[in-house]
Amino acid sequence: DQQVKQNSPSLSVQEGRISILNCDYTNSMFDYFLWYKKYPAEGPTFLISISSIKDKNEDGRFTVFLNKSAKHLSLHIVPSQPGDSAVYFCAARRNQGGKLIFGQGTELSVKP
Amino acid sequence: DARVTQTPRHKVTEMGQEVTMRCQPILGHNTVFWYRQTMMQGLELLAYFRNRAPLDDSGMPKDRFSAEMPDATLATLKIQPSEPRDSAVYFCASGLVLGGARINEQFFGPGTRLTVL
Numbered sequence: 001d002q003q004v005k006q007n008s009p010s011l012s013v014q015e016g017r018i019s020i021l022n023c024d025y026t027n028s029m030f031d032y033f034l035w036y037k038k039y040p041a042e043g044p045t046f047l048i049s050i051s052s053i054k055d056k057n058e059d060g061r062f063t064v065f066l067n068k069s070a071k072h073l074s075l076h077i078v079p080s081q082p083g084d085s086a087v088y089f090c091a092a093r094r095n096q097g098g099k100l101i102f103g104q105g106t107e108l109s110v111k112p
Numbered sequence: 113d114a115r116v117t118q119t120p121r122h123k124v125t126e127m128g129q130e131v132t133m134r135c136q137p138i139l140g141h142n143t144v145f146w147y148r149q150t151m152m153q154g155l156e157l158l159a160y161f162r163n164r165a166p167l168d169d170s171g172m173p174k175d176r177f178s179a180e181m182p183d184a185t186l187a188t189l190k191i192q193p194s195e196p197r198d199s200a201v202y203f204c205a206s207g208l209v210l211g212g213a214r215i216n217e218q219f220f221g222p223g224t225r226l227t228v229l
Contacts, residue, residue: 006154034217043116043203043220044155089155099168100218102147104154 003027004092006103013110019077021106023090026071030092034100035064035075038087047088048075080110114138116221118204124227130192133224135204136185144187145205145218146172146179155203161187162209194228201225 005024013019021035031052036044050057050064050073057064063076077084087107091100117136125131137144145160159169164181172179176198178190191198205218 036220041222043205043222045220046217049217091155099157099160100145101157102155104152 002104003030004090004101004103006088006090006106008106009104010107010109013080013108015082015110015112016079019075019080019084019108019110021075021077021088021090021108023073023075023103024071025073025092027092027094027101028068028071029094030101032093033064033066033073034091034093035062036089036091036102038089038105044089077108080108082110082112084108085110114219116204116206116219118202118221118224120224121222122225122227124229125194126229127195128193129228130190131194131198131226131228133189133202133204133226135187135189135206135221137187137204137206138219139185141206141208141219142184143207143209144181145207146187146189147203147205147220149201149203149223158189158202191226194226196228199226199228 003026034049035047037047038044048059048062048064050066055066066073087105089102089105091102119134143162146158147155149155158172159179161181181187201223203223205220207218
């Protein structure tokens, strides 16, 4: 039972354009969502997060949007840079359990 | 520069052999997680500990996998006997939870790439 789903395994974007990575979840009890970025041969690193009481959180070029009614969140990267090429994982957490449920990941390729 | 360290970085073994992966969490962190990354499932949580006590190991095949924290600076994940389907990258992550405060970030190690032939 995949509670967090990233349906696009890969995405290719031109440098300078917007990258939009999508994530859907099924558990309405999730109250905190995170995005992690992973380069090859490295562990994932935290990128940005959003609480369920918000619908948007912005940090520089990265913005996460949350649509609770649709159980959908998205990560926008504007403008995209070649260094953003990586695998992006979305994750969700329920209450204070500290347990994150991750999606399968989306590999972003930003072409110069 | 505080980091989670994992050893070995790569391990190739034959089916049936015991495999032990080690993790040193960031000093002061009280929560340690073990994940497995596969193409099909993405990042799966295998087990996690708080203050060295196992909180959840429901994601771990109990018959062959075991996770322990002998002390606050070392977490181990063992597979015995190993099987080809265990081939994956295994990540350890650590974080800090204080009282009822939520853990918002987990800091990941570089992973152990396991290949079971």
